[in-house]
Amino acid sequence: MISSIRLYFLGTGGSWPTPQRNTLSVGVRINDEAILFDCGESAQTSLMKSSLSLMRIKRIFITHFHGDHFLGLPGLIQTMSFYGRTEPLEIYGPIGASTVLGNLLSIGYYSLNFEIRIEELKGTSSIDFGDYSVAYSKADHTIPALSYSLIEKDYAKLDEEKIKEMKVPRNLLEKIREGGSTRVNGKVITIGDISAGVRKGRKVSYSGDTRRDPSLLDLFRDSTVLIHESTGEKTNESKVKSYGHSTGKDAAIQARDSNTKRLILVHFSPRYNDIRPIIEEAKSIFPNVTAADELMELEVNIND
Numbered sequence: 001m002i003s004s005i006r007l008y009f010l011g012t013g014g015s016w017p018t019p020q021r022n023t024l025s026v027g028v029r030i031n032d033e034a035i036l037f038d039c040g041e042s043a044q045t046s047l048m049k050s051s052l053s054l055m056r057i058k059r060i061f062i063t064h065f066h067g068d069h070f071l072g073l074p075g076l077i078q079t080m081s082f083y084g085r086t087e088p089l090e091i092y093g094p095i096g097a098s099t100v101l102g103n104l105l106s107i108g109y110y111s112l113n114f115e116i117r118i119e120e121l122k123g124t125s126s127i128d129f130g131d132y133s134v135a136y137s138k139a140d141h142t143i144p145a146l147s148y149s150l151i152e153k154d155y156a157k158l159d160e161e162k163i164k165e166m167k168v169p170r171n172l173l174e175k176i177r178e179g180g181s182t183r184v185n186g187k188v189i190t191i192g193d194i195s196a197g198v199r200k201g202r203k204v205s206y207s208g209d210t211r212r213d214p215s216l217l218d219l220f221r222d223s224t225v226l227i228h229e230s231t232g233e234k235t236n237e238s239k240v241k242s243y244g245h246s247t248g249k250d251a252a253i254q255a256r257d258s259n260t261k262r263l264i265l266v267h268f269s270p271r272y273n274d275i276r277p278i279i280e281e282a283k284s285i286f287p288n289v290t291a292a293d294e295l296m297e298l299e300v301n302i303n304d
């Protein structure tokens with residue numbers, strides 16, 4: 001059962017780092033383990049400044065192989081090794097992941113104490129990790145790229161009255177929730193006997209780099225939080241689109257049309273000293289907008 005989902009904005013800028021913003025990386029802690037969406041080049045130093053230990057990271061999902069989304073991997077991995085990691089690290093990415101990462105991770109002289117498992121993802125599908133899954137779908141960028149959603153499993157709410165009435169010991173409740181049933185004093189108690197409906201799982205979607213693409217709405221549908229790129233705004237719209245990116249307005253339309261609850265903007269072009277026009281453009285279409293700050297942390301609550 002997942003009690004806490006927390007987001008860590010480790011890098012929020014697009015294209016290249018500036019003194020104000022690192023390139024893209026978002027950490028998601030799910031109870032005691034964590035995943036990263038992308039790994040821009042300053043991800044490891046941002047992790048050290050955040051409250052998320054880099055040793056908790058179990059799997060990394062790379063959206064595409066433009067430098068601002070993956071160049072932090074070799075440094076992060078070497079530091080994990082210095083820290084004594086032995087647990088395998090899973091890295092997922094679009095087509096080409098095995099070649100690019102194989103080359104990237106073999107540069108220089110170092111030895112790792114842990115295994116790196118690289119998996120290339122194609123098409124639209126999802127991977128089950130127990131309490132949550134990660135779904136992915138093709139994004140509309142200039143090179144092969146994916147968008148991702150982390151989806152918490154739906155969760156049976158329990159009816160305290162029924163639990164008391166049926167004298168179900170509290171230490172068996174999780175067993176019933178997970179296995180569907182168990183035997184209590186010789187009698188089989190099913191989840192249906194003690195449930196009070198279903199709580200929808202939380203959902204955190206991450207666009208990576210993409211033009212606004214209606215075919216991504218299914219992936220983003222009913223997100224609790226949608227983290228969407230917004231490289232520019234209307235005065236640069238044609239340039240933004242020609243480089244395979246979205247404006248603040250595009251991100252807001254995706255949030256509105258996917259019935260997302262909260263939109264968080266990232267991947268601002270370093271050409272903007274002031275990102276307020278991007279935020280204002282988004283807010284005119286979808287009110288619940290936050291522009292991510294460097295090292296911003298955010299709890300994704302059940303009732304968000």
Ligand SMILES: [Zn+2]
Pocket residue numbers: 014015066068069209267
């Ligand atoms: Zn980018």
Ligand SMILES: [Zn+2]
Pocket residue numbers: 064066141209
């Ligand atoms: Zn890109």
